[in-house]
Amino acid sequence: MENQNGAASEAVAEGSAPTVPLPDKDKLLYLYREMLVIRRFEEKAGQLYGMGLIGGFCHLYIGQEAVVVGMTDVAEPADTVITAYRDHGHMLACGMEARGVMAELTGRRGGYSRGKGGSMHMFSREKNFFGGHGIVGSQVSIGTGLGFAHKYKEDGGVCHTYMGDGAVNQGQVYESFNMAALWKLPVVYVIENNRYGMGTSVARASATTDLALRGQAYGIPGEAVNGMHVEEVREAGARALAHARSGNGPFILEMLTYRYRGHSMSDPAKYRTKEEVSKVRETQDPIEHVRKVMLEGGLASEDELKAIDKDVRGIVNDSAEFAQESPEPDPAELWTDVLVDA
Amino acid sequence: MTIQILMPALSPTMTHGTLAKWLKAEGESIAPGDAIAEVETDKATMEVEAVDEGTLGKILVAGGTEGVPVNTPIAVLLEEGEDASAIDTGAQAAPPDESPTMPGEEVPVDTPAAAREPAPACPAPEAPPPSDEDRFFAETQRLTVREALRDAMAEEMRRDPTVFVMGEEVAEYQGAYKVTQGLLAEFGPKRVIDTPITEHGFAGLGVGAAFGGLRPVVEFMTMNFAMQAIDHLINSAAKTLYMSGGQMGCPIVYRGPNGAAARVAAQHSQEYASWYAHCPGLKVVSPWSAADFKGLLKAAIRDPNPVMFLENEILYGQSFDVPTDPDFVVPIGRAKIVRPGTDVTIVSHSLTTGKTMMAAETLAEAGIEAEVIDLRTIRPMDTATIVASVKKTNRLVTAEEGWPFAGIGSEIAAQMMEHAFDYLDAPVARVCAADVPMPYAANLEQLALPQPGAIVEAAKAVCYRA
Numbered sequence: 001m002e003n004q005n006g007a008a009s010e011a012v013a014e015g016s017a018p019t020v021p022l023p024d025k026d027k028l029l030y031l032y033r034e035m036l037v038i039r040r041f042e043e044k045a046g047q048l049y050g051m052g053l054i055g056g057f058c059h060l061y062i063g064q065e066a067v068v069v070g071m072t073d074v075a076e077p078a079d080t081v082i083t084a085y086r087d088h089g090h091m092l093a094c095g096m097e098a099r100g101v102m103a104e105l106t107g108r109r110g111g112y113s114r115g116k117g118g119s120m121h122m123f124s125r126e127k128n129f130f131g132g133h134g135i136v137g138s139q140v141s142i143g144t145g146l147g148f149a150h151k152y153k154e155d156g157g158v159c160h161t162y163m164g165d166g167a168v169n170q171g172q173v174y175e176s177f178n179m180a181a182l183w184k185l186p187v188v189y190v191i192e193n194n195r196y197g198m199g200t201s202v203a204r205a206s207a208t209t210d211l212a213l214r215g216q217a218y219g220i221p222g223e224a225v226n227g228m229h230v231e232e233v234r235e236a237g238a239r240a241l242a243h244a245r246s247g248n249g250p251f252i253l254e255m256l257t258y259r260y261r262g263h264s265m266s267d268p269a270k271y272r273t274k275e276e277v278s279k280v281r282e283t284q285d286p287i288e289h290v291r292k293v294m295l296e297g298g299l300a301s302e303d304e305l306k307a308i309d310k311d312v313r314g315i316v317n318d319s320a321e322f323a324q325e326s327p328e329p330d331p332a333e334l335w336t337d338v339l340v341d342a
Numbered sequence: 343m344t345i346q347i348l349m350p351a352l353s354p355t356m357t358h359g360t361l362a363k364w365l366k367a368e369g370e371s372i373a374p375g376d377a378i379a380e381v382e383t384d385k386a387t388m389e390v391e392a393v394d395e396g397t398l399g400k401i402l403v404a405g406g407t408e409g410v411p412v413n414t415p416i417a418v419l420l421e422e423g424e425d426a427s428a429i430d431t432g433a434q435a436a437p438p439d440e441s442p443t444m445p446g447e448e449v450p451v452d453t454p455a456a457a458r459e460p461a462p463a464c465p466a467p468e469a470p471p472p473s474d475e476d477r478f479f480a481e482t483q484r485l486t487v488r489e490a491l492r493d494a495m496a497e498e499m500r501r502d503p504t505v506f507v508m509g510e511e512v513a514e515y516q517g518a519y520k521v522t523q524g525l526l527a528e529f530g531p532k533r534v535i536d537t538p539i540t541e542h543g544f545a546g547l548g549v550g551a552a553f554g555g556l557r558p559v560v561e562f563m564t565m566n567f568a569m570q571a572i573d574h575l576i577n578s579a580a581k582t583l584y585m586s587g588g589q590m591g592c593p594i595v596y597r598g599p600n601g602a603a604a605r606v607a608a609q610h611s612q613e614y615a616s617w618y619a620h621c622p623g624l625k626v627v628s629p630w631s632a633a634d635f636k637g638l639l640k641a642a643i644r645d646p647n648p649v650m651f652l653e654n655e656i657l658y659g660q661s662f663d664v665p666t667d668p669d670f671v672v673p674i675g676r677a678k679i680v681r682p683g684t685d686v687t688i689v690s691h692s693l694t695t696g697k698t699m700m701a702a703e704t705l706a707e708a709g710i711e712a713e714v715i716d717l718r719t720i721r722p723m724d725t726a727t728i729v730a731s732v733k734k735t736n737r738l739v740t741a742e743e744g745w746p747f748a749g750i751g752s753e754i755a756a757q758m759m760e761h762a763f764d765y766l767d768a769p770v771a772r773v774c775a776a777d778v779p780m781p782y783a784a785n786l787e788q789l790a791l792p793q794p795g796a797i798v799e800a801a802k803a804v805c806y807r808a
Contacts, residue, residue, distance in 0.1 A: 043374055047393040050350025051413055057354075062375075080554070114587035121585035130553055131586070135577050141543050142578060145550020152506070152532070152556055159550075175543025182538070260375070266353035268386035281375075337588040338622050340646035342674070 019226070020235045025299045031073065031230050032290045033308050035065035038089040039287055040316040041098055042261075045088065045105055048320060049265045054105045058119045061089035063260040066286035067192055068093040070233025071160055074241060078157030080150070082130040082143040084164060085120035086192075086259075094129040096122075098319035103326045110326035114333060128157075137170030139163065140189070144176040147187035147250070158186040158244045166197025168211055174218075177250070181218040184249035188240045189215070191252065192227065194259040199271040212254035220250050227255030228284045258284070344428050345394050345419040349403070351412045352381060352388045359383050361416060363405040366398050372419065379405070379416070396421045399429050464760040467725035470676040475637060478665035482633075488658040490632035491521050491597075494639035495559060497668045499529055502557060505643055508535040508544060509561030509598075518563045519599065519658055545571030545596070549578045552594040552648075559643060562598035565614050565652060572617075579648035580623030595642045597651035600628065601693060601743045602791060604656070608779035611787075613744040615691065616753070618650040619721040625674055626720040628652040630695035632662035634718050637672030645674060652720075654693045677724035679731070683713035686801045687731040689754055690741040691717040694792060698741050701797035710805055720750060728754065729761045736767040737804040741797050746774040768804040773797050 022028065042060040049058050061068075064086075072081070072093040083090045091101050096112065104111025104122050112122045120134040130146060133139040143161030150157040167173060168191060180187050191211050195202055202209050212222035221243070225236040233255065240251035258280045262269040269277075294300040349359065360382040366372060377389040378398070399420040403410055410416065418429050485493070499505045506529075511518045513526040513536040526534040537544045541562065548558040562568045568575065575596060582590045602611035619626045625647055629635045635653070642649040664670075680695065681702050690698045695716045702712040713731050717723065732738050738758060740751030751772035758770055776790040802808065 040374075043391075043393050046391070047350075050352065050390075051348055052351045055354060082550075112587065113585055113589075116587055117585040121582075123582075123586040123589050125589050130550075130590070131582070133578070135573060138546060138573060138578055141546025141574065142550035142553065144543070145547035145552070146554045147550070148547055149551045149554025149556050152504075152551070153554070172542045172546060175538075175540040176547065178538060178540065179543055179547060262388075266383075266385070268388045270386070337584045337586075339625070340583065340588075340591045342645050342647065 019229070020231050022231055022293060022297075023234070025294070028290055028294055028299060029304070029308070031069055032287065032294070032305070033312060034069045034073075034093060035230065035287045035290070036308065036312045037098065037315060038065045038069070038092050040312050041092060041102070041319065042088060044316045044320050045102065046261070046265065048102075048106065048323070053324060054119070055107065056118055057085070058105065058265045059086040059263065060261045060265075061086055061259075063280070063286070064192055064194055064227065064257045065089060066230040066233055067190065067227045067255045067257055068162070070230040071190060071237045074234050074238040075160065076157065076241070076245070078150070078155050079160060079241070080128045080130055080146045080157055081160045081162070082139045082146060083132070083162035084136060084139050084167065085132070085134050086164065087120065087122065087132045090162065091122055091124070091129055091132070094124065094127040096124050096127050096129060098315050099322040102319040102323035106323040106326070107328065108323060108326035109329050110322060115329040116333065116337065137163065137167045137172050140167065140170070140173045140176045144180050144185060144187055147180060147185035148183070150186050151183070156245065158188055158241050160190060161187050162190045162192060164197060165191060165193040165195065165202050165211060166200075166205070168214055169206060177215050177218045177220055180250040181215070181220050184247060186244040186247075187250040188237070188244050189250060189252045191254045192257055193254055194257050196259070196263070196271065198263040199267070199269075201271070212252055215250070215252045220252055222252035222254060224254045224256060227257035228286045229289060230286060344399060344424060345396065345421065346415040347378070347392075347417040347419055349410045349412050349414045349416050350381065350390055352383050353385060356383050356412060358409050358411050360408045361403050361405060361410050362387060364401060365389070368398050368401055371397050392419075394419055394421075396424075399424070399426055467729055467757070467761050469726050470724040471673040473673050473676050475670065475672050478667050478670040479633075479663070481666050482663040483666050484661050485632050485636075485664040486659055486661050487632045487635050487653070488519065488521050488523075490636035490662075490664050491639055491653065492523055492525065494636045495522070495643070496525060496528060498640055498643040499525070499533060504555065505557045505559065506533040506535065507559045507561065508537055508548065510537055510539055510563045512536060512561050517561070519655060521653075521658065522561070541567050541570040542574065545574040546578060548594050548596075549574055549582075549592055552579075552592045553582075553590060557593050557643060559595045559597065562596065564610060564655070565598050565600040566610050566612055568596065568598070568614070575618070575624070575648070575650070576621050580621050583647075584623060591646050592648050593646045595639070595649045595651050597639070597642075598653060599655040599658070600652035601654050602780060602787070605782060605784065605787065607782040611780035613742065613775065614650075615652060615720045615742070616744050616749045619750065619753070623648070624721065625649045626652065627674060627718065628691045628720050629718050630657070630680075630692055630716050632660070633664045633670075634672055634678070634716070636664055637670050638674060638718060640671045641674050644671070649674070652692065656693055657696075660696075672718070675719050675722045675724060677727040678716045678718055679713060679727070680716045681712065681714040683711035683735065685710045685712065685735055686737040686739060686805055687713045687715060687728065687735045688739045688741060688797065688801060689715045689717060689728055691720065691750070692743065694741050694743050697792065697794045698797055701794040701801065704794065704798050705801055708802070708807070710801060710807065712801055717750075723753070723757070725757050725761060728757070732758060732762045733765045736765055738766065738770045739773060739797065739800045739804055740770065741773040741792055741800075743775050743792060745777050746772055747777065749774055768806065771800040771804050773800050
């Protein structure tokens, strides 16, 4: 998929015709629901930000839902997940509670980090989600270390290490690729190419824009995937994970996707046209794609999907209420968690 | 139930904005994600997107209105099945239930009376952790610092299978300074790992391995090269526990030679104690004797927190008596009085403690009995031991190889202001490296480093002895 000219919307495959076999009805309904939870959650987060209830930086995942939902659907229980700061979708996909994520966004006691991490810094050991990291590229080295631990402990896990197209020019990414390949670490690097590292298009930032090939110098196989089609993400994800899990070392998946909103809440997104955004939304939306496939294939009725919509809206509204009702952290919390008691 | 659409905050600092224009008219239906209006902030014009589905029932704030406060209702959305009669006009003017405080807004603070009273005297410094280390000195052997460090790692690796050592040249080459000699033969390549020259990468990999349940001991060939990796040491290793509300402990040791060696000039001769000690979330250890290197490295490997373990190339070959019992562990956070005295307290760490001991001999010849405290741990600092000594001697000199500005001596001087002000008979004196990058020329290098003579002079000065 060429994107040399920087016209990002051209790069994502046109139309919604599935190119790999579709999962069965139950699976499709599940994937639809998972993606919708993220979409509605992020819309609600944007709203709460607008009300001043969420502060600081807030990076929304709207448009990219198929990537993390597809990847997580083909994960094994031993797998670990790590990403940078556009992380709300990853947490929800890993099974973290919407309430705890939203309450962290509002900086409340009920948040996953008890209000001390915020949007960019959330974790769940229970769900094998290792953050939530605010420094571009740092999660790639840490994820490689999680892969190292999987191999050392021989627990059969693979670390799903996500990064954006902006991170792929950081030096430590290649230091990590080198060690992962050298030591055959079980890591799948998922490059979420949403076309823009903040306001700079891939073509303006990267001397070569075929990001799936960035592991070539280290002999790491890579593949570009239509990240707007959850079934294609699943299929490629399953292959990449199997490769890493069976001792062949790392694999790179470049997910071609798109972010509808600005980089963060205060980004007016003047570096791209409204037409570009509208075109992707109208022709390639990952949720609309599954919805259309199910309706046209007679796999689900409007009523069934509407019931899911309603259910999802209930979960999200409940999380927003919880996030506003949960009290602010106790002032004594300022001093806790600096060091573990030895 | 109608839904009020509120004036949104579109940046972390926005309090008011201009509702530039409406993109939807009353009566139009709206889906989530639709752009409904344009708002101008102080930085940009942005679109407001709808969150809920419905029909735009009534516009409350007309397009073109300036200075609209954040959270003012700007329109009413009708949900499915509702019509305009559902709009409760009484509610429109009402302010939102809860107006969140915006940045920059004045918040009246109800100051409790107690807070206005003079601040109480500084609390006494926390007592250092208890230690039974002395009892182990009944049976000792003569070891170099290099051997003591190797033994500490080997003993901890025998004790805990999750401990592994990685770094440049640590395995087949046996360590650039031979500190890891013999570890590969005993523990094999799975646990003694040669890395490529890739400090940033393996420092971060170590953090991930620690999050993943292992206990990495990461060697930097010298601490100078850790500058390439300092983001992971601070942002990843030190802060993640706090940012995760206590979930993500990072039990890792970063170790390697720190400070000046000999004739390697500015980029290879730097003392990092104050750099790392500045950061909450890290422990910083910098011993002098081989026994303390061994006992503290064992404690560092067992510690559930990230530890910066600062060694010294010149010390590697020096020999000391080291307890033979593998249970000998020195707790982190406890200074040691290495020479008792009554006239002046001299606090130092690492190689400079040796120079201070030489200075103390010279001072004794002049009739001044110095009490020498080896910090051993920089953070958490054992302030209590220093304060107790100053209460006895009433005079304090600090000696270190770091630069003076914001150095360890500066910190100790500030601690004495807080904890021992009334006990000082002279201002605290600092002996530091010269405030310049390290020169190469032999004579200049000697001038740049703190020498025993300078410590002697400083001690005499605080004792008002010429």
